[in-house]
Amino acid sequence: MLPIARGVFNSLTLMTRSSRGAIHTVSAHKCKAAAAESETVEEITDESVDEGKMSGSGAPDPKDRTKVIPVETSMRYLKSAAYKTTYGDSFVWTQYRRNHKGMFAPRKTRKTCIRQGKISTGNPCPICRDEYLVLDYRNTDLLQQFISPYSGQLLSYSKTGLCQKSHLRLMVAVEQARDCGLLTYDVPFREYDYSEYYGKQEKKQEQ
Amino acid sequence: MSLFKHIRQLNALQCLQAKRQYSPAALKSASLQYDKDPQPLFTDSETQRLLQSMTQLQLDKVFRQRTVPDNSSETKFMTTLQLEKQFVKTIEKAKHLLQMPPVVKIKQDTERIISKDPAMKDFATTKFVFTDITFGLRHSERKVVVRDVDGSLSYASLDTTKRMNQLYFPLEGRKSYTPRMFADEQLLQRCLDEHKYEFILDRLLVQYEPYETEFHNISARVYEHLNESKQFDLLRSTRHFGPMAFFYAWHSCIDDLLYDMIRNDYLHNAVELIALSYKIHQVPVDYKQTLSQLEQLQPTPAERAHAELLSCLKTKDELGIEQEIHQAIGKTEQDFTADELSLKFIEQYIGSEHSRKKVQLELALQTLKEVNLEKLQLYQGLKKAHGVQAS
Numbered sequence: 001m002l003p004i005a006r007g008v009f010n011s012l013t014l015m016t017r018s019s020r021g022a023i024h025t026v027s028a029h030k031c032k033a034a035a036a037e038s039e040t041v042e043e044i045t046d047e048s049v050d051e052g053k054m055s056g057s058g059a060p061d062p063k064d065r066t067k068v069i070p071v072e073t074s075m076r077y078l079k080s081a082a083y084k085t086t087y088g089d090s091f092v093w094t095q096y097r098r099n100h101k102g103m104f105a106p107r108k109t110r111k112t113c114i115r116q117g118k119i120s121t122g123n124p125c126p127i128c129r130d131e132y133l134v135l136d137y138r139n140t141d142l143l144q145q146f147i148s149p150y151s152g153q154l155l156s157y158s159k160t161g162l163c164q165k166s167h168l169r170l171m172v173a174v175e176q177a178r179d180c181g182l183l184t185y186d187v188p189f190r191e192y193d194y195s196e197y198y199g200k201q202e203k204k205q206e207q
Numbered sequence: 208m209s210l211f212k213h214i215r216q217l218n219a220l221q222c223l224q225a226k227r228q229y230s231p232a233a234l235k236s237a238s239l240q241y242d243k244d245p246q247p248l249f250t251d252s253e254t255q256r257l258l259q260s261m262t263q264l265q266l267d268k269v270f271r272q273r274t275v276p277d278n279s280s281e282t283k284f285m286t287t288l289q290l291e292k293q294f295v296k297t298i299e300k301a302k303h304l305l306q307m308p309p310v311v312k313i314k315q316d317t318e319r320i321i322s323k324d325p326a327m328k329d330f331a332t333t334k335f336v337f338t339d340i341t342f343g344l345r346h347s348e349r350k351v352v353v354r355d356v357d358g359s360l361s362y363a364s365l366d367t368t369k370r371m372n373q374l375y376f377p378l379e380g381r382k383s384y385t386p387r388m389f390a391d392e393q394l395l396q397r398c399l400d401e402h403k404y405e406f407i408l409d410r411l412l413v414q415y416e417p418y419e420t421e422f423h424n425i426s427a428r429v430y431e432h433l434n435e436s437k438q439f440d441l442l443r444s445t446r447h448f449g450p451m452a453f454f455y456a457w458h459s460c461i462d463d464l465l466y467d468m469i470r471n472d473y474l475h476n477a478v479e480l481i482a483l484s485y486k487i488h489q490v491p492v493d494y495k496q497t498l499s500q501l502e503q504l505q506p507t508p509a510e511r512a513h514a515e516l517l518s519c520l521k522t523k524d525e526l527g528i529e530q531e532i533h534q535a536i537g538k539t540e541q542d543f544t545a546d547e548l549s550l551k552f553i554e555q556y557i558g559s560e561h562s563r564k565k566v567q568l569e570l571a572l573q574t575l576k577e578v579n580l581e582k583l584q585l586y587q588g589l590k591k592a593h594g595v596q597a598s
Contacts, residue, residue: 197311
């Protein structure tokens with residue numbers, strides 16, 4: 001009985017040590033891995049296996065962000081059950097809290113969470129912590145989460161907690177999506193002065 | 208450095224070529240175009256009235272919550288008199304928001320040279336554009352002239368004029384480049400397939416002038432797609448409904464819209480649509496009599512919206528039993544007589560050679576007749592039961 005209990009305790013402590021996001025993030029990673037396999041993304045899984053062999057260790061490094069994840073995968077992930085179990089019905093940024101000393105958070109968020117292809121911080125921003133969230137103009141489901149339903153504007157990083165680099169990428173992606181018509185917005189009303197289009201012709205006809 | 212310059216020039220060239228590749232795609236897509244100037248028919252007061260009546264005025268839709276940076280609302284205490292005044296103002300504002308974009312024919316670009324000065328040749332390596340930036344001028348009145356490299360002075364082309372206007376007096380929402388949504392064929396098709404008609408048309412109005420070729424092509428494409436998908440309800444009570452109905456009437460493909468109107472029980476709209484197409488194609492059918500009779504029987508959309516606003520002031524006890532019956536059934540006695548008139552007119556249209564989907568329309572009409580009959584019976588029964596005298 002005792003060895004089993006000790007084993008469980010050890011694994012728990014290991015989990016909490018390895019990532020400060022604790023069980024939440026770890027379970028999310030497991031779910032995502034399962035989802036990726038179940039959706040038969042053979043190429044991706046092959047690559048990950050190769051990488052695992054190269055590095056020599058069994059499990060891939062959870063902080064490694066060198067692998068490029070295609071947008072299509074991300075779009076599928078946002079509709080998957082794995083996403084649902086991780087975030088539920090809330091947005092990707094609602095559960096996120098910034099770490100800071102004192103009562104008030106610094107005005108700006110950190111410059112970047114990823115340095116030299118690795119997560120360089122213990123509390124990465126909502127986009128950087130989940131590698132399957134890819135900011136791209138085609139990924140409208142994700143972009144929609146960062147747009148205010150009242151004003152149609154982009155939510156501030158003080159609210160969403162995105163790092164400055166992700167926020168910039170988000171702004172670019174939203175602008176591109178609007179340009180392509182993938183995201184709709186309320187176009188300003190244009191008032192027409194009819195005489196500008198019709199007045200002259202009537203004068204001509206009179207002459 | 209020179210290498211960089213070279214590469215940049217090459218890139219610019221490539222961009223230009225890409226743009227040129229895009230433009231014919233948009234041109235190709237439009238199959239229906241106004242063959243002659245639609246302006247006199249469109250601005251005619253009778254046509255305008257018909258189109259406005261067809262558009263309808265649903266206050267919920269006109270004043271829907273917009274996601275714009277400033278959408279604050281104000282709360283005020285008012286007396287009943289003030290409130291009634293405010294209602295009138297609201298209706299005016301709604302009418303303004305439903306202003307139809309003008310329908311004009313495509314303006315051809317003509318080259319107008321003011322003077323040729325060979326002495327100025329090779330004065331500079333680039334063209335010079337001079338713009339009159341006087342405050343308060345209209346965009347169409349603004350003078351823009353170009354001094355060419357070979358020394359000739361001429362009025363700028365429409366494209367240049369528009370760009371200069373946008374440069375000095377920017378229109379809110381207009382981009383200085385063509386949005387990819389309009390440039391790329393596939394993106395536009397995708398927007399259409401997702402039924403974002405209102406968004407496309409709104410953006411089209413802001414981006415292009417009504418006399419431009421692109422405006423005509425894209426709007427024609429949207430209307431054609433809409434005619435196939437039959438989601439007319441998306442545009443009802445927006446500013447685009449009038450030009451859309453006008454387009455269908457002009458190209459004599461009103462049957463789908465007519466079917467939709469009959470199914471939604473907008474019979475007077477159906478009559479107006481048929482009258483409009485008769486008017487445009489100068490069919491010798493007397494429609495004016497029916498129209499005037501209908502007008503007497505039924506209020507205009509603005510009046511109807513006003514009555515709807517005023518009805519919230521009344522409490523339930525104030526409403527008579529007759530009103531309550533009206534509300535329950537959704538029709539008054541006048542509506543029933545108007546329906547009879549319009550049904551006769553529509554049947555006449557379906558019988559004529561102008562309609563193309565006779566069977567479908569007849570079936571819809573038949574169903575509507577049965578429903579109407581049931582409603583009429585119910586209405587009369589209710590009236591009798593409550594002892595309301597037949598007027």
